[in-house]
Amino acid sequence: MSITLFLVITVVVLALAFDYTNGFHDAANAIATSVSTRALTPRVALGMAAVMNVIGAMLGTEVAKTIGDGIIDIKQFTDSGDANLQLHGLVIVLGALVGAIVWNLITWWFGLPSSSSHALIGGLVGAGLASATQVEWYGILHKVIIPMFASPVVGFVLAYGFMVLILWIFKSRPYHRTMRRFRILQTISAAAMALGHGLQDAQKTMGVIVMALIAGGHAESWGLIDAQGGLVIPWEVKIASALAISLGTYSGGWRIMRTLGRKMIELDPARGFAAETVAAGVLYTTAFVTHSPISTTHTITAAIMGAGATKSMKAVRWNVARDIVIGWFLTIPAAAAVAAVIYWIFNLII
Template structure:
């Protein structure tokens, strides 16, 4: 059962990769700074590297629910199976929402789908949810990161426009296409740093539930496995969502693409390394794209598309939680003694 849950976690990590590949490279591809295949290869490699840079976010994910209360040290097999069912239900909820939003090309948050799944499974099983962690590490950063992304990109792009106001537009675009290689690399590294760690945290929850870990650290094999899964998923591509981020919100030029990626990558690093907060790469880059695009004129942003994306953000956590609840009760019914 532990092996099965770990495999499901890595499947989620893989779907996270292809679901969120667009986050890192859509703007660079849409401005023709990078070709799709080169961009995907670069994103996959840097996703892998980013996943090796820390475990702070993984620790936060572990701390959302008290899995040790469901399967204390020395628990019998049935108790361990019940605790593993909680983790499995959380993952199924997240995977289901990832696949639904990927199919319709909606850039929702894999991170919040996973968090919603964990909370839903925790509530369904009467496992203690640490609401202080949810507020401090999830809810507040969830609101703050897109706001910082939007206004940060707006101000950064305004500064770029002022600094290069007398320069030749053709030379500016050519220079910022080269600069976007760096900003896209930063986004890819930040995506690996953020999102692969979330899977690491869930795998550790499964190991604790099965009696194979005390939860104090993240084993090296877990780090490498999560890094490999998200890198493979990223390389498989996320073309549907890439079109939404790259073209449907606004037609970006290279300077605006650079501004959006640069600000979004900075937010991801600060949240991961400084606050250990599992923020959404999708929310952050989408908001930054809107902010940099709004410097052209507010009407240039297709706010109807943006509105639909925001609605998906709002419903992601409860939708994933609902799937996790249904999955939990379905799996729990199969366990002896339940």
């Protein structure tokens, strides 16, 4: 087995490992509110989320294409025939994945709901800069940075407004009976959120696997680039990514679930339903309309704060929210730094 093929296999396995960590790291995004309000038991919620992850992952590829060619320029390695150039490209992707996985594990350990998406993007940027590979700053600005700030604001505002509307509609209804009905509705909203998680996050792994195959010189044999120069995501890559994130989700992310479901604010079923519904809507819009790889974590966290703020601004534990936001700002540079170091180390070895 050539070292190039060995590295291709290694990078693909690491990409699926990242997908798995994404699943257990972000499982809380879909089900924390439903579990905390007792709309679903933890194991039932995780099983439902895992199934919806698979379905969501199979519904589109535009976010995968944004990751595959919208962050760094990997196409220069396409079937170059130059073994050294191919190795160089594979080490870039390898460094990006290790940077993202390390940051995922650190934030999971401390129970911080940081963004796996932005960890991966930070890893790609860090490895790209360390290797002097062209970084697509225009694409990062419009597809990553602007959505990074916009999606939490939109999630907060819409969840707050939606919850105000719910309170007005049901103001004269019996409280306990109404909450029982919202527990049932939360099953639907949690499923919608899990579908959005699969739709967004599994695609990011698809994009990285395709990058590895391109860097390893398999673009032509796998038919990864179409006549217009765009990426093609093979069905084998879609299925592997869908299953990896689903297995990760089913394994659960209890530390982060406690942060989202209990530490930040005590939610009732109506507010949980409002937060999940709004967050799912934002995920679908960005996946199908803008093709932006936004953070499911940022979106649901902001929506939870928005729905919870309708109790009163004091109802939200802003010190917990502050720690989460700090994690958001640290994610891209921290993952980029780790990825750059990993790239330099492997580049010296290889």
